[in-house]
Every structure is written in C-alpha cells, then in structure tokens.
Amino acid sequence: MNTEYSLTSRIYCNQGAIRSVRFSEDGAYCITSGSNKKVKLWNPYKSILLKTYAGHGNEVMDACSSCDQSQIVSCSADKSVILWDVIAGTPVRRLRCHTGTVNTVRFNEMSTLVVSGSQDNSVMLWDIRARTLTPIQVLPDAKDSISSVRISDHEILTASYDGKVRRYDIREGRLVTDCMGEVITCASFTKDNRCFLVSCADATIKLIDKDTGELLGEYEGLRKSDFCLESCVNHDDTLVLSGSSDGQIWAWELISRKIVMHLSDEKSGAHPIISIGVHPNRNSFLAANGPDILLFEQ
Secondary structure, three states: OOOOOEEEEEEEOOOOOEEEEEEOOOOOOEEEEEOOOEEEEEEOOOOEEEEEEEOOOOOEEEEEEOOOOOEEEEEEOOOOEEEEEOOOOOEEEEEOOOOOOEEEEEEOOOOOEEEEEEOOOOEEEEEOOOOOOOOOEEEOOOOOOEEEEEEOOOEEEEEEOOOEEEEEEOOOOEEEEEEOOOOEEEEEEOOOOOEEEEEEOOOOEEEEEOOOOOEEEEEOOOOOOOOOOOEEEOOOOOEEEEOOOOOOEEEEEOOOOOEEEEEOOOOHHHOOEEEEEEOOOOOEEEEEEOOEEEEEEO
C-alpha cells in the first residue's frame, strides 16, 4: 500500500480562518468557507481563485457543491443556509428557519435535497426544487448541537455534542442511534458504506460497524483539544485521516490501526487542522490550516 503523500500546494485564501474545505463532486475544484463571511471557489492545483460568493452576515461554517456543480450550498453563524448559482455568483435562495448557528450542510446524492445541522439541536431537510422556504422535514432528536451531517444514497448520518450518532434510513423511515459516551465532533461513512467513523472529544476516533453497532477499532494518539476536528477515510478505504490541534494531519492504517503518517510543513504548527476534504476519485486531500488550505497528493 502506497502511503506516500507530499504537500503540493499551500494557498492563502484571504478569508480569515478557513472553517471548511471541500472538493467539488468531480474533484476538479474546491470550496472554502471563511470567518470573513465569504465562500470561495478555487482551482487548488493551480492555486487560482475562480469566484467569491458574498451574502452571509456572519462567518461561513460549511459549504459544498451540487452533483452537476451548478450550485453551491453554504451555512453560517448568521443562522441561514444559502443556495448559490455557481456561474452568476448570486444567491438563488436563502433558508432561514434555524434558530442557531448552522454548523454543517450537505446535498443528497441527486442534489435535490439539502440537509443542514445547527446549534439549535435540529437537522432540517430542504427540497430545493420547490419554491417553499420552509424545510420539508425537521429531525429534532438531538439534545445538543449538531456537529456534522453526511448523506449516502438512502441514509442521513448525524453527529451531535450529546454524544450520539444518529442514522436515519430514508427508505424505511427508521432511526438507529449509537451512543459514544463523549462529545462527537464529526461522523462520516467509509467509502464502502459498511461502517462509519466517529471523532470524539476524548481524542479518539472510533470505527463502527453500521449494521451491528460493533466497535471495530479505535485510532489513538491525538492530543485532547477544544477544536471541532474532522476525520474521514481516504479514497480507497485504506487510511483514516484526522485533523489535529498540533497542525498536522494524522493518518492511521484502517486495518492495523497503526499511525503511518504525520503530514505538515514548517507553517502548519501555527494553526490547527480542523477540516479535511478527500478527493472523490483518487488519493488526494485538502486540509484547512488557519487562513490557508493545503493540498496533499500521492
């Protein structure tokens, strides 16, 4: 297994602190969310800024692109979700039903639905084909702030500071809850969709079997911190990647759980790595490091 990655680009985004970085659906572009209230679209391979989207009234917490890359959805501490026209750079719709900071947002697989999670403890589902500005469904089950949402073809995975991961089966209308016993900062599906990965505030990352709820492994070594750190698997499900308070990307082998890499450069230690975006088609990933984003490629 090739675990050799190198830093090929460090881009200063001029957005204040970068709250999230995500690849587009085809991996050709990336989207950054900044504390300066703006969303930006980049070609990370050439370090070229393509477009800036301004319209939020407070820092942008998360943003991602639709499957055809014609739209971007973003969420903010101003309690709103905005749907953007990528080419025009203008808001298509502003969704304002949350009563707290909206931490996380995702499109579904067909980009017909947007799912948002907020500090108001709720997850909201929005039909972006309809003209209505109210959610088609509210998931009120969490008892604390929602830290992440992820969507597969038929499931919504949510993580909350209440220490629980909730998996909503859209087809069957069923909720499965797994208690981690710690504040959860991120939960994400593995690429084969058979497991999910959970980042906990006790500085451990847990791999959970989706069908049985069994703990398959724990990935340790991170230092405890108050940062809301993201973790994920790489493109081919061989590595577990995590941000850290020390400014490094930590990588473990998925199966052996051994630490195989600490990725950083001479500037990384000044800021935590809080967000990681994995390329959809190959083993490359992006990381948010203070005002910069880093591109690592094999």
